[in-house]
Amino acid sequence: xxxxxxxxxxxxxxxxxxxxxxxxxxxxxxxxxYTIVPFLLLMLYGLFLTIPxxxxxxxxxxxxxxxxxxxxxxxxxxxxxxxxxxxFLSDHPALWIGFIMLMVTPCxxxxxxxxxxxxxxxxxxxxVLPINLILQVLLLPLYLLxxxxxxxxxxxxxxxxxxxLVLVVPFTLAxxxxxxxxxxxxxxxxxxxxxxxxAQIVFLSLAIVAMFASQGxxxxxxxxxxxxxxxxxxxxxxxxxxxxxxVGSMLRFTYEDSVSLHLTIIARNSPxxxxxxxxAFPDQPVIALALVIGPLIELPVLAVVSxxxxxTRRMKQKSVT
Numbered sequence: 001x002x003x004x005x006x007x008x009x010x011x012x013x014x015x016x017x018x019x020x021x022x023x024x025x026x027x028x029x030x031x032x033x034y035t036i037v038p039f040l041l042l043m044l045y046g047l048f049l050t051i052p053x054x055x056x057x058x059x060x061x062x063x064x065x066x067x068x069x070x071x072x073x074x075x076x077x078x079x080x081x082x083x084x085x086x087x088f089l090s091d092h093p094a095l096w097i098g099f100i101m102l103m104v105t106p107c108x109x110x111x112x113x114x115x116x117x118x119x120x121x122x123x124x125x126x127x128v129l130p131i132n133l134i135l136q137v138l139l140l141p142l143y144l145l146x147x148x149x150x151x152x153x154x155x156x157x158x159x160x161x162x163x164x165l166v167l168v169v170p171f172t173l174a175x176x177x178x179x180x181x182x183x184x185x186x187x188x189x190x191x192x193x194x195x196x197x198x199a200q201i202v203f204l205s206l207a208i209v210a211m212f213a214s215q216g217x218x219x220x221x222x223x224x225x226x227x228x229x230x231x232x233x234x235x236x237x238x239x240x241x242x243x244x245x246x247v248g249s250m251l252r253f254t255y256e257d258s259v260s261l262h263l264t265i266i267a268r269n270s271p272x273x274x275x276x277x278x279x280a281f282p283d284q285p286v287i288a289l290a291l292v293i294g295p296l297i298e299l300p301v302l303a304v305v306s307x308x309x310x311x312t313r314r315m316k317q318k319s320v321t
Contacts, residue, residue, distance in 0.1 A: 013300055015205035016212050023216020032213035039207035040110070041170050046196030046203070047112050047122065048174035060127045064251050065261060069128050072243065072265045073106045074135055080239060082147040084232040092228060097144065098290025099229065101277055103236060104143045106132040107267035111302070113204050114267065118306035119313070120259025128264055136269065208299060211270075215292040218285065225286070226293050233297045240265050241305060255316070259309050267302055270295045 023029045060066070081103035089096040108129050115125045181188040212219070219226075244265055248258035270291050277288045 011201060011205055013303075015208040016296060016299065019209040019212025020216040020220065022209060023213040023220075028213055029217060032210045035210040036207055036214070039203050039210060043110065043113060043200050043203035043207065044170035045174050046200045047116065048126070048171045049177060049196055050122070050193055062124060062127070062257070065124055065253070065257060066128060066131070068247050068251060069261055069264050070131065070135070072240070072247070073132060074104075074139060076243070077106075077236075077240070077265070078104045078143050078147070080236060084235055085147075088232040089228070092286075094284050094286035095225065095228060095290050097284075098277065098287040098294075099232065100143060100147055101140065101273045101287070102268050102270060102291050102294040104140060105136040105269040105273045106264060107269045108133045110204050110207070110299075111263045111267035113200050114302045114306045115260055115263045116200065118259045118263070118309040119256065120263065120309075121254075121256040122260070124257055125260035125264055132264070133269075208295070211295065212292075215288075218289060219292050219296070222286075222289055225289055226296065229290060229293050230297055233294065234301070237266055237298070237301050237305075255313050262305065262309060263302070266305060268294060268298060270298070 019032075022032065078100070081100050085096040085099050089099055112122055112125055112129075116122050177192065178188065181192065241262060244258070244262040247253075248261050253261065273291050273294075277291055
């Protein structure tokens with residue numbers, strides 16, 4: 001894992017490049033979208049496999065963390081997204097809608113991998129996952145109504161399917177594995193868990209390849225949209241990183257808890273938002289395009305943020321000694 005962690009930024013950027021290249025093949029582009037969710041499920045399965053239920057129960061008791069992340073994700077961030085859109089995207093209403101959809105949907109999968117890479121509190125980060133998932137889908141129509149004058153109904157089936165796929169299935173399988181191997185801890189702790197621990201970044205990279213392969217052609221044909229979106233997206237990441245540092249310091253979070261807060265308020269849920277956009281706005285591909293461009297910028301940023309957090313930890317440790 002030392003090599004992977006050291007070069008994970010390049011690995012992720014390489015996955016994006018490979019995905020864009022593969023997306024130029026008609027057959028691959030057609031079927032790539034069907035592999036995104038399976039790779040994300042494998043990634044989350046590996047993460048949940050390392051988290052005992054007892055740790056998750058303890059994480060739910062951290063009211064300060066739960067309150068801080070929920071207020072930032074569902075009150076501060078929507079207002080920030082609307083404000084940045086008003087400044088930078090007022091001449092591009094479809095991009096503005098896509099930008100809002102991206103920013104008001106907190107990540108429910110790969111942020112846990114980056115939390116793990118940055119040596120954060122993964123159980124604590126996972127504890128807010130179901131709340132983030134349910135609130136984002138329920139509140140998204142309200143945000144669109146308030147901020148863009150657009151309202152689309154999101155079916156309960158979409159919500160149930162999202163919960164089952166990104167939370168219940170990998171969580172259940174992981175703890176079923178723990179139960180089955182309860183009498184063979186040597187196999188679980190020294191073979192199964194280490195394998196999936198090392199493979200998490202691999203599954204994440206494969207999901208990224210599939211995501212960009214599925215939408216690569218449309219993205220490459222509209223590269224001017226990247227330049228329009230990059231400034232507000234980077235401002236968002238910068239402001240929320242600074243806010244995470246300030247709130248973590250104010251609430252006296254440990255380094256591990258502060259990392260979890262940073263990642264849950266920075267990472268966004270582009271796969272779910274993209275699925276909703278495609279079904280809700282089938283005749284406005286520019287909205288979906290914003291949600292494809294988002295991870296193109298977000299994933300390298302998350303990789304950099306995880307390394308930056310590790311650097312700050314080492315600097316603090318040196319100052320103490």
